[in-house]
Amino acid sequence: MIVKPSGRILLLALALVMSLVLLPACAPRDKTVTVYTSVDRNFSELVFQDFEKKTGIKVIAGYDTEASKTTGLVNKLIEEANNPQADVFWNGEFSQTILLKEKGILMPHDSPAATDIPAKYRDPEGLWTAFGGRARVILVNTRLVEPADYPTRYADFLADRYPADQIGMAYPLFGTTATHAAALYAHDGADAAQAFFQALQDRGIRIVDGNGVVRDLVVDGQLMFGITDTDDALGAVERGDPVAIVVPDQGPGEQGTLIVPNSVALVKKSQPNENAQAFLDYILSPETEKYLAEIGWIQAPVRDVGLSAVGGVDWNLVRTIDVPLSQIYEQLEPSQSALKQIFIR
Amino acid sequence: MNRFTYAGRARQTRSAWPERFGHWPFLLLIWLPLAVLFVRAAMGLPELALRDGRLFDWAREAWLLIKTLVYASSVAGTVCLIGFLTAAYVIGPGQRQIRSLTFLLLISLTIPSSVHALGWLKWLGLIRQLGLDGVASRGWVVSWLVQSMAMLPVGLLIIAGGVLVQNREHFLAARLLGPDSRFVVKILPGLLRPQLLAAGAIVWILTLNDYAIPSIFSVNTYAIEIFVEYSSSYSLARTILKSLPLVLLQTAVLTIILKLVPQVFLSGRLQDFSSLKVRFPRSLGVLAGLGSLLAVLAAAIPLSVIFLSKEMWLDLGLTFGQSVTDYLTSLGISALAIAIGSPLALSMARWIHARGVSRKGLFLILGPVAIPGTLTGIALIHLFNHPWSNWIYNSLLLPVLAILGRFLPFAVLVILAWLQRLDRELIWAARLLEPDDARTTRKILIPLLAPGIATGATLLFLLGLGELGATVLTVPPGFSTLTIRLYNYLHYGATDRVLGLSFLIILTIVLIWVPLLFWQRSRRS
Numbered sequence: 001m002i003v004k005p006s007g008r009i010l011l012l013a014l015a016l017v018m019s020l021v022l023l024p025a026c027a028p029r030d031k032t033v034t035v036y037t038s039v040d041r042n043f044s045e046l047v048f049q050d051f052e053k054k055t056g057i058k059v060i061a062g063y064d065t066e067a068s069k070t071t072g073l074v075n076k077l078i079e080e081a082n083n084p085q086a087d088v089f090w091n092g093e094f095s096q097t098i099l100l101k102e103k104g105i106l107m108p109h110d111s112p113a114a115t116d117i118p119a120k121y122r123d124p125e126g127l128w129t130a131f132g133g134r135a136r137v138i139l140v141n142t143r144l145v146e147p148a149d150y151p152t153r154y155a156d157f158l159a160d161r162y163p164a165d166q167i168g169m170a171y172p173l174f175g176t177t178a179t180h181a182a183a184l185y186a187h188d189g190a191d192a193a194q195a196f197f198q199a200l201q202d203r204g205i206r207i208v209d210g211n212g213v214v215r216d217l218v219v220d221g222q223l224m225f226g227i228t229d230t231d232d233a234l235g236a237v238e239r240g241d242p243v244a245i246v247v248p249d250q251g252p253g254e255q256g257t258l259i260v261p262n263s264v265a266l267v268k269k270s271q272p273n274e275n276a277q278a279f280l281d282y283i284l285s286p287e288t289e290k291y292l293a294e295i296g297w298i299q300a301p302v303r304d305v306g307l308s309a310v311g312g313v314d315w316n317l318v319r320t321i322d323v324p325l326s327q328i329y330e331q332l333e334p335s336q337s338a339l340k341q342i343f344i345r
Numbered sequence: 346m347n348r349f350t351y352a353g354r355a356r357q358t359r360s361a362w363p364e365r366f367g368h369w370p371f372l373l374l375i376w377l378p379l380a381v382l383f384v385r386a387a388m389g390l391p392e393l394a395l396r397d398g399r400l401f402d403w404a405r406e407a408w409l410l411i412k413t414l415v416y417a418s419s420v421a422g423t424v425c426l427i428g429f430l431t432a433a434y435v436i437g438p439g440q441r442q443i444r445s446l447t448f449l450l451l452i453s454l455t456i457p458s459s460v461h462a463l464g465w466l467k468w469l470g471l472i473r474q475l476g477l478d479g480v481a482s483r484g485w486v487v488s489w490l491v492q493s494m495a496m497l498p499v500g501l502l503i504i505a506g507g508v509l510v511q512n513r514e515h516f517l518a519a520r521l522l523g524p525d526s527r528f529v530v531k532i533l534p535g536l537l538r539p540q541l542l543a544a545g546a547i548v549w550i551l552t553l554n555d556y557a558i559p560s561i562f563s564v565n566t567y568a569i570e571i572f573v574e575y576s577s578s579y580s581l582a583r584t585i586l587k588s589l590p591l592v593l594l595q596t597a598v599l600t601i602i603l604k605l606v607p608q609v610f611l612s613g614r615l616q617d618f619s620s621l622k623v624r625f626p627r628s629l630g631v632l633a634g635l636g637s638l639l640a641v642l643a644a645a646i647p648l649s650v651i652f653l654s655k656e657m658w659l660d661l662g663l664t665f666g667q668s669v670t671d672y673l674t675s676l677g678i679s680a681l682a683i684a685i686g687s688p689l690a691l692s693m694a695r696w697i698h699a700r701g702v703s704r705k706g707l708f709l710i711l712g713p714v715a716i717p718g719t720l721t722g723i724a725l726i727h728l729f730n731h732p733w734s735n736w737i738y739n740s741l742l743l744p745v746l747a748i749l750g751r752f753l754p755f756a757v758l759v760i761l762a763w764l765q766r767l768d769r770e771l772i773w774a775a776r777l778l779e780p781d782d783a784r785t786t787r788k789i790l791i792p793l794l795a796p797g798i799a800t801g802a803t804l805l806f807l808l809g810l811g812e813l814g815a816t817v818l819t820v821p822p823g824f825s826t827l828t829i830r831l832y833n834y835l836h837y838g839a840t841d842r843v844l845g846l847s848f849l850i851i852l853t854i855v856l857i858w859v860p861l862l863f864w865q866r867s868r869r870s
Contacts, residue, residue, distance in 0.1 A: 034823075036822070040833060040836065040837055041830070042833070042834075042837050061822060061823065062820075062823075063825055063829060063833070065817055065829055065832040065833055065836070071575065071576035071579075072719070074579065075575070075723065075818070076726065076818055079723060079726045079730065082730070082731075083730050083738075085730070086822065171560070171569075173576075174573075206483055206563055207560075208560060209556070212835065212837070217466075222466070222470055235837065332577075333577060337577075340573055341402065344409065344573065345409065345565060
């Protein structure tokens with residue numbers, strides 16, 4: 001077959017592209033650790049760089065996106081169970097990590113860095129450990145609401161003094177909003193929680209696609225206030241947007257707000273990976289927890305890391321919903337099933 | 346059908362390899378992963394039936410599906426109406442604006458739907474601040490408006506293609522019998538019917554699968570039901586079962602509509618209406634002008650948000666710097682998708698063209714288009730995540746396969762359409778004089794089909810660049826794409842970065858499109 005020079009160039013170019021494409025699969029992996037993370041890339045990248053600098057171990061990261069409601073990687077880990085690719089799963093919340101434990105995807109690791117983390121944040125079998133968390137807070141537009149009129153409780157979302165179409169919340173079916181709903185189911189009981197969410201829907205508050213959208217609509221003045229996570233809310237505060245943060249349900253007799261801790265676990269493999277264990281020890285150390293608070297990913301450390309206030313709030317004084325993580329996890333699927341009937345019609 | 350195709354005539358001499366076996370690479374590449382997925386899901390069904398007494402909440406889900414169908418149909422109908430008015434405008438008073446309008450729409454086609462929504466939210470908010478409180482901030486009407494505007498570029502480009510291949514003779518004949526307006530009102534809708542149907546069908550499908558825009562405006566659609574299932578049950582079988590009504594509906598509608606579409610491509614070459622000096626009565630001119638104004642608005646609103654953002658310009662260097670690896674990865678994946686996909690699409694198109702395609706055949710080709718990206722990604726994980734295939738699984742080949750799995754059928758359809766417009770005598774002559782099919786293909790067929798292959802490749806490139814559902818699952822650890830980064834910024838609230846990345850995508854398209862335009866011009870001359 002006659003191949004003209006242009007054809008040869010094309011073939012060469014194709015071969016070059018192919019070799020570049022296949023290169024990642026052939027790269028040596030002895031001084032590396034593969035970490036799947038659902039933590040926002042803006043934050044996790046900084047942590048990976050810090051880890052690489054301190055240990056010389058290169059992190060090969062797999063990221064998720066909010067658009068897939070951070071369930072993409074969990075599904076990928078489940079599908080990869082027979083031929084796992086990741087060494088570590090670092091989750092921005094905890095319920096999916098407990099799910100992975102139940103699916104037999106994780107392996108135990110007793111990290112010496114986690115000894116001062118309270119027992120309620122550690123799996124009894126050592127399969128996962130939770131650490132520094134984000135809190136659920138109300139973000140208020142300061143141009144639309146006077147400080148005296150700020151909502152102070154989640155129940156204020158039902159108060160007639162605020163127009164329903166100017167109050168926002170993400171679908172309580174995904175992410176931390178789903179976890180918050182499950183926590184209310186566990187704390188208040190299914191009937192009371194169901195009635196609360198039904199009342200929210202009947203009132204006609206604005207349900208949107210994610211906490212980031214809630215924040216954007218509050219910042220833009222299209223909502224007076226909405227419930228979101230501290231990392232989203234603080235981002236807006238730091239940018240100088242006209243917003244204020246209210247930690248809900250802190251009055252006498254009130255239930256407190258939900259803290260959603262990060263969690264980390266080793267993925268089950270035939271051979272334990274020392275680099276993966278090193279990453280776990282790094283991420284669970286008080287220094288890293290402090291670092292995570294400083295860069296803005298977490299606001300509520302689970303132990304004393306030497307910070308009096310994060311994001312202007314002393315989290316040691318904040319009242320939190322007092323329900324074990326495992327009970328919240330148990331309520332997740334039933335609450336999602338029930339809430340689907342209310343919110344997706 | 347074969348009697349009228351060059352391949353039908355050429356078969357009298359000898360059938361070429363792609364005409365006999367050209368469908369196999371397509372079927373293997375596209376359907377093998379899906380077949381493995383369906384088998385795995387089917388294996389999970391008995392356990393599912395035992396575990397869950399009730400798989401469907403029939404009344405609620407049926408109602409949701411009906412509402413979604415009505416919503417998507419209203420969006421598709423609106424796009425077709427505005428598309429038709431714009432087509433009338435460019436045939437009539439706006440002939441000089443056709444290039445700039447096409448360019449504007451092509452650019453806005455690359456903008457993510459979230460940026461479209463962002464633009465409309467901003468402008469609607471501004472209108473409300475001016476005292477027009479009646480402008481809704483949520484609900485069906487505003488969601489329909491924004492969705493229609495976000496989908497308009499897709500629909501308009503298909504309809505514009507239809508305008509360009511219309512026969513001038515039709516118009517000249519109609520002009521003899523009555524005023525120009527009569528042609529527009531009575532004859533043009535019939536001539537553009539296949540394009541209007543194709544545009545409507547594609548917009549309908551894209552709307553059915555999108556929940557991002559509706560959910561911003563508090564409108565629920567069936568797509569979110571599927572997503573809730575996927576992200577709460579972690580069950581493949583349940584997710585596939587939930588997707589099934591939507592997948593079957595979409596494929597059936599696409600099959601019926603596209604069965605009608607190829608006929609139009611038999612009608613002739615690209616036409617230039619500028620010499621006809623079409624005259625409209627004022628009322629029709631105003632109506633057509635209004636349609637094209639809406640088309641301009643659909644492009645201008647998101648572009649205004651991008652280009653008028655001061656923060657975007659200030660952070661542009663930083664945004665580019667942080668995204669350069671993802672940018673190169675995205676370009677590499679899309680380029681390889683073109684390199685692998687174009688010959689496959691050509692082979693498949695030649696096979697269909699040689700044999701004629703039945704409804705069943707079209708169903709096979711188009712089925713993968715209706716499958717949610719997430720399921721395509723999971724299918725590839727099932728097929729390739731084994732120790733023996735780690736070299737594929739951990740390479741960038743997997744996201745390339747994901748893009749091909751989702752969008753190769755579009756490239757096949759475009760090439761097929763161009764194949765049917767070929768001057769067949771040329772091919773017959775070449776086939777009779779040169780028995781070597783590889784040589785005929787290289788020397789005659791590919792140059793003649795170059796615009797079609799380039800259009801198919803552009804489609805693969807554009808759709809591949811914006812793909813998220815499948816690529817987020819298939820891109821190997823250590824790599825990321827521009828779209829994944831964009832959605833990350835979106836969640837973080839870094840609007841300036843989102844706009845910066847949108848600008849980068851626009852710039853890329855301009856840098857590719859402008860040389861192509863010059864190449865096309867020099868080729869014509």
